[in-house]
Every structure is written in structure tokens, then in C-alpha cells.
Amino acid sequence: MRFFWVASRFLILCLLSTELIAEEDIYYWVKSHQWDKIEEKFKRSSPTRESEVFSLIEFHDKAPNGNSETRFRYMISLVRGVFVSETGPEETKKILTQSMPIQTTLFKLTYWKLYNEISLRNHFNNDEKIQYLSRLNFEEDPICRKAFDEMIRLLAIENRWKDIIEKTANIQEAVKYYIVTPDSQYRLGKAKLMLGDEDGALDEWIKCIQKDSTQEYTIQYIAADLGKWKGNNFIHQLPVSELSLFIPAINQADKEAIFRSRPELFSSRLQYYQGFKYLSLQLTKLDRTEELFRVLKSNRAFVELDPSWISNLADILYQQNKFNKAIELVKTYGSKDPGTYRILAASYDRLNENDLYFENLVLYLSKYPFNLFYQDRLIEFLVKGKSSDLDFAPLAKFEKAIAEIPNLPVKGRLVYWYLRALESKSETDRLKKELKRYYYLCPGSYYTRVIREEFILKIKESKEPENPTYNRDALFEYLSYTAGIPEESNSILGRNLAFAYPKGAYELGTRLSNAQGKVQSSRMLSLAADYFRVGEDALGLSLVNHYTLKEKLSEEDKEELLVGIGDQSKNTYYSAFYTRSLLKRYLIPDDPILLPTAISSRIFPRPHRELVKKYSEENQISEDMVYALMRQESFFKETATSRSNARGLMQIMPATGRELAQKMGISEYSLYSPYISIRLGTKFLAYLLRSNENQLRWASIAYNGGPGNLRKWKKAVYRGDFNHFLEDLPVKESRDYCRIVVSNYYAYDIMKKYHKL
Numbered sequence: 001m002r003f004f005w006v007a008s009r010f011l012i013l014c015l016l017s018t019e020l021i022a023e024e025d026i027y028y029w030v031k032s033h034q035w036d037k038i039e040e041k042f043k044r045s046s047p048t049r050e051s052e053v054f055s056l057i058e059f060h061d062k063a064p065n066g067n068s069e070t071r072f073r074y075m076i077s078l079v080r081g082v083f084v085s086e087t088g089p090e091e092t093k094k095i096l097t098q099s100m101p102i103q104t105t106l107f108k109l110t111y112w113k114l115y116n117e118i119s120l121r122n123h124f125n126n127d128e129k130i131q132y133l134s135r136l137n138f139e140e141d142p143i144c145r146k147a148f149d150e151m152i153r154l155l156a157i158e159n160r161w162k163d164i165i166e167k168t169a170n171i172q173e174a175v176k177y178y179i180v181t182p183d184s185q186y187r188l189g190k191a192k193l194m195l196g197d198e199d200g201a202l203d204e205w206i207k208c209i210q211k212d213s214t215q216e217y218t219i220q221y222i223a224a225d226l227g228k229w230k231g232n233n234f235i236h237q238l239p240v241s242e243l244s245l246f247i248p249a250i251n252q253a254d255k256e257a258i259f260r261s262r263p264e265l266f267s268s269r270l271q272y273y274q275g276f277k278y279l280s281l282q283l284t285k286l287d288r289t290e291e292l293f294r295v296l297k298s299n300r301a302f303v304e305l306d307p308s309w310i311s312n313l314a315d316i317l318y319q320q321n322k323f324n325k326a327i328e329l330v331k332t333y334g335s336k337d338p339g340t341y342r343i344l345a346a347s348y349d350r351l352n353e354n355d356l357y358f359e360n361l362v363l364y365l366s367k368y369p370f371n372l373f374y375q376d377r378l379i380e381f382l383v384k385g386k387s388s389d390l391d392f393a394p395l396a397k398f399e400k401a402i403a404e405i406p407n408l409p410v411k412g413r414l415v416y417w418y419l420r421a422l423e424s425k426s427e428t429d430r431l432k433k434e435l436k437r438y439y440y441l442c443p444g445s446y447y448t449r450v451i452r453e454e455f456i457l458k459i460k461e462s463k464e465p466e467n468p469t470y471n472r473d474a475l476f477e478y479l480s481y482t483a484g485i486p487e488e489s490n491s492i493l494g495r496n497l498a499f500a501y502p503k504g505a506y507e508l509g510t511r512l513s514n515a516q517g518k519v520q521s522s523r524m525l526s527l528a529a530d531y532f533r534v535g536e537d538a539l540g541l542s543l544v545n546h547y548t549l550k551e552k553l554s555e556e557d558k559e560e561l562l563v564g565i566g567d568q569s570k571n572t573y574y575s576a577f578y579t580r581s582l583l584k585r586y587l588i589p590d591d592p593i594l595l596p597t598a599i600s601s602r603i604f605p606r607p608h609r610e611l612v613k614k615y616s617e618e619n620q621i622s623e624d625m626v627y628a629l630m631r632q633e634s635f636f637k638e639t640a641t642s643r644s645n646a647r648g649l650m651q652i653m654p655a656t657g658r659e660l661a662q663k664m665g666i667s668e669y670s671l672y673s674p675y676i677s678i679r680l681g682t683k684f685l686a687y688l689l690r691s692n693e694n695q696l697r698w699a700s701i702a703y704n705g706g707p708g709n710l711r712k713w714k715k716a717v718y719r720g721d722f723n724h725f726l727e728d729l730p731v732k733e734s735r736d737y738c739r740i741v742v743s744n745y746y747a748y749d750i751m752k753k754y755h756k757l
Helices: 004-014 017-031 035-044 050-062 068-080 089-096 105-121 126-134 142-157 161-169 173-179 182-194 198-210 216-230 240-245 252-261 273-285 289-298 300-305 308-319 323-333 338-350 354-367 372-382 395-404 409-424 428-435 446-454 456-460 472-482 505-520 523-533 537-551 555-568 572-585 597-603 609-618 623-634 654-663 674-691 696-705 707-717 722-728 732-754
Strands: 383-386 389-392
Touching: 017 035, 017 050, 017 523, 035 050, 050 068, 050 105, 068 089, 068 105, 089 105, 089 126, 105 126, 105 142, 105 523, 126 142, 142 161, 142 173, 142 182, 142 537, 161 182, 182 198, 182 216, 198 216, 198 240, 198 273, 240 273, 273 289, 273 300, 273 308, 289 300, 289 308, 289 323, 300 308, 308 323, 308 338, 323 338, 338 354, 338 372, 354 372, 354 395, 372 383, 372 395, 372 409, 372 732, 389 409, 395 409, 409 428, 409 446, 428 456, 446 456, 446 722, 446 732, 505 523, 505 555, 505 572, 505 597, 523 537, 523 555, 537 555, 555 572, 572 597, 609 623, 609 674, 623 674, 623 696, 623 732, 654 674, 674 696, 696 707, 696 722, 696 732, 707 722, 722 732
Parallel strands: none
Antiparallel strands: 383 389
């Protein structure tokens, strides 16, 4: 028998760099569900390290040909430190008496998974389960948090109230806030109550309900215990601040009685933010807006603490068709955040107040331009009818929207329709002027090429700008002439365009490059990265959220750290997703021509390059097309699952996967496997391309909406002009999908030809 966890610790100290790389490969295969590679590796060798045993545990849990009994045996082996051949209760009970090893991330993760399996198999009684869980070192770690929560639950079942107090007291104060969950705190309060410490119990429960993570069922448990202890009316007589915390646990009739008998509830300055939220939410749902306004007036500090809360309340009124009340609420207590203007726009629209609707719609999009639904609503306001019979709003309306909404790719559709309005109204001189700067208004947009294609004759009436790198204006005039198409833009290919980077882009790129160092310098963030490295994203995120609160970081700081964690753990999804999120926060266009490579390479990466290259060549399609589709479908998350149950990198529906796999002679497969997803998805995309003149724009609509629907839409709407067809396509999802995928394709082409990436 070999104690491989001891050998593993020794090996980590003396491994050569090639072996370390091999271990990183193991982690990457686990995270990305590359079970074929793990299976192939262990056909030729046996596991010798903790990481290798863990990879086989995950393989037998998630691979199509995994074996649950083999998985259980490997879990026992990893925790015991020796390879075992038996999986009976006597083998698992040996864990309770053996010495504990260094508790690495993989050890703790397996220890918790083994506990759940032992519980399913009834190998331990409750006392043995408590003993098993107690052996962990309780520190700021999500596994420790889960284990402590479960241990306290079992102690409560066994009525071991003194042990609950003792176990909680033994947790270091520095980590107690993280380890002791609301459910554990509820049981701690109950333990104090059962041991006669009534004041201590109430104090614990009030602290528990103050936490925003406390679920309603926990509040109801506390209320029920208080009712048994002090009588059903005890809660009703509490001071108003404490009473407000119990609102979710009070039935409707009692709430109405309290609101009648205790009017001071509405005019008091409440002590707890959660109580303020519970009370204001309940008053909004009950349409007691007079009392609601009194609560808001008395608690201005809480209103200002989170401006989005007022928008949430106004949304409820809007859903109840109380539009005037929603307007009054946000105008009185709302701030200048996007939600305020969205509520105003939506409410004025329902009240047919067209001018106020337009004004607030533009204000909303000026604050948050990325909402494609409201971008479409803006176009619907400005342009009536279909392409064959259009009625345009006054140009002043277009120009107000153009002036207010930030210059981002998402603005492209507005710019396109503005140019068409100018043409329709025979504003030839203004049209020519705007055609010289349209790229400046929507850099990197899908519509830059649409505009060039539609207005090419007018664009070519002007001379090609001679010195595009002279300054920003010259560059944008040149890009408006070429739309940034690499084959048309020889004068700037290979040139340094840093002088034209958007404000803050270079600095953001530098911070992202340094983010991994910040992660490595923090024990907690490094632990989070360990969880991300093996695909336990929820555990990693819980640590990042805790770290953000503990260090009082902004959302921007948190997202920069998540990019660093994505880089460190080779998790492309997190690197790409949060880089894009930061660009949105700072209103920086995601145009790869005008971004430093520290940013562009993260938002347009090429993961699983060997697989994409192999299957794109096999199916004779462009690698860039595969990435364009993958980016929109899953944003490179191997385990992505849509609401409609599409799975994996290429988001293949199970029925489509079965049909393709059968035709290709694949018997056992997982749609989460990159090998399977890319192979099947590329095959399907190639078929759609061949069916649609090898044009990605048509094929993307078919991939999203189905080949049959595309044929139906072409018959109903297509009149020979694709750009006009897309504007008239009746299904918004497919319209947006096509624009994004084709825009992604342009971006990957630019990355290759501008940046050699």
C-alpha cells in the first residue's frame, strides 16, 4: 500500500517543470470535461499523485462511461491516502481513526464529496458523521463552510445543544463571519434558548435575520420558535426595527392588523437595512403607497444606500399596471441610475406620453446602452413600417439620440437608420458628412460594414484619406471609408494605433495584466483560483464574493480579480466574460482594431485551438467562423447549459446531438466534452453553410432559429437585400444572434490580420 498523499506532497517540492505542466494539464482536462484525454492517459499508467486520483474521481462521476463504484473507491483511496480495493462501511470507518494529512484543496473537496456518498449509502450513523466532519480544519474555505453547516444540523437533530455552542465558540473570530451561515446561526440561537439563555437566543436571531443571505424559511423557523417560546403575539409587540425584520414570516392577516395598530412602523427611522427592505417591499406589493412613501421619507439613508432598490419597487408597481405610482416613486426617490429612466420610459409608453417616453428612453440608453430590447424600442419609435414603406421621425429626434447615446458598437443600428433617414429625406450634404464619421459613432459595430455596403457609391465619391495615422479624426475618417475591413485597410495594417485607443483602455489593459499577480499574493484568492482550476466555479465565486465584501472592494475591482483568476486557472470564460463586463462598465468599445492586445486577446480568445483547427479543416470551413459561433453560444464555457437545455461550447441540443452522433458513428459521448461539442457543432455549422451559399450570416440564423424557420422567413420577408431582410426578420432573438455572430467573425478576422493573433 502506498500513502500517495504523502508522496504527492514530496513530489510537489521536487517535480521538474515538465511534471508541473503535466499536473496543470490534468486540472485543465478536469475543468473542461476532456474525459477522453484522462481516459487515454490512464490506459497507459496508474495514478500516483493526488491530482491524478482526483481526475479519475471526476471522470467516473461525469464521463459517459464512468462507474459510480469505481468513483467511490477512488474517493476513499484519496482520503485514506492508500489505494483500497473494498468499499464497504468498515473501509470508510477507518477514516475516523487515521491521522489526517495536510488538507489541500483537492483533499477537502474529495472529503466533502465522500461525505455525501457515505450519507447516501448509510455507512455512518449521525454520531459518526459528526465525528467525520469535525476532523476538518475550519477556515475561510467554502468546503469548510458546508461541512460546518452540516455538522451543526446533525448536532441539532441529536439535541446536542451544548456541542453546538462549543463548536461555534471554537471557530476563530476572524473566520466566524464566513463559516457560520444563517442556518447555523439560527441553530446556535436555538441552542442558547434550549439551555435557558433567552436573551442570547434573541440576540443571535436578530443578528441572523439582518444578513441579506438569510432565506425566508430561516426567518420562518425563528418566528415559529419565538411563537412557541413567548407566544404567537410576541413578534407583533417587538420594537419597530426588530419587527420589520420578521415581516416575511408574518401571515397576511396579521400583517394587515400590525399595519393598522402600529402606525409608528411607517414613520420610524429603522435600525436595520434588511428590515427596511422587507417592509418597503411588502408595502409595495400590497399597494400601500402612502405608507411606503412615509417609510422612504423616514429612512433616506437606506434609500441612498442602494439606488437600485427604488427601481426594484417601481418595477413591482409597473407590473401591477400602476404606472403613475411607479413614475411618482422614481421621480421622488429615484436617483440618476439607469433603472430610474427605464421605469419612466416604460411607464410613459404605457400612458401614451410619447414625448416623455422618447426623452426617458434616450436617457436610459445614454446610461446603459447595452439593452438590445430598448435599443430596438428606440428604432421602433424613430422608424415606422417595413423597408418597403417607411415613415421616419423628424431628424432632430435621431440627432438627439445620436448625441446622447455613447459611441459604442451597440449604437450601430441607430446610426444605420439615421443614415437611411437622411437619404430618405434627400439630405445629401448631411449624409455625405455623416458617412465620413459613422465609424466614430459606432466603432467595431456589425453595422459599420452594413453601412459601407449600402452606401458604398456615396462613400466612394470622396477621396480615400491619405494619412490615416495623422490623428484620431484622420483615422476615423479612414475607417469610415474602409469599415476597417482588413483587405481594404492596408494603410493601417501593422501600424501602432495606440494614439486612438478609447479613454481608459490602455490603463485597463495594464490592470488586467497585473490582476493575476494580485490573485497570487492573496491566500483567499489563490484558494478561489484552485477551485476554478478544477471546475468548481460556485465554490470559487463564493470566496471571491466574500473577499470583495471583506476588503470593501468595488464591483470593478472584483471583476478585475475574476479576470486574473480566469487567467491563472486557465478558465477562458471568466477571463473573457469579465473583461467584456469591464468594457461595458467603462463604456469602452470592444472594437479589436482600437484596443490594446491585453484586452482584445482576452475578449476574442482561441481556446481549444487544436480541436477547432482540426474540425474546421476537416469540414472545410473557417476557424474564425467556429470561434464566432462558440463565443456567442457559450462564451467559451465548456459546461454551459441554456434554458432550452442546449449544452457545451457549441450549445447543441440533445436531440440534435443524438442525430449527429449516430450519423458519425459515435456511441458514448457527452455534449459538455469540448472534443464532442466542437466536432458535432462544426459538422452542423458546415452543413448549414453549404445549404446557404457558404454565407455565415444566413447559416447563423439557421443555427439559432432552425433551418426550417429560416426557409419560412426568407419566403415571407426576403426581397433580395439581406440587410433589409435582417431589419424585417420577425424574431428578435435570431436578428440579434446573426448580428453578434457575424460581428464576432469580423473581430476574429481582424485579430488575425491586424494583430497576428
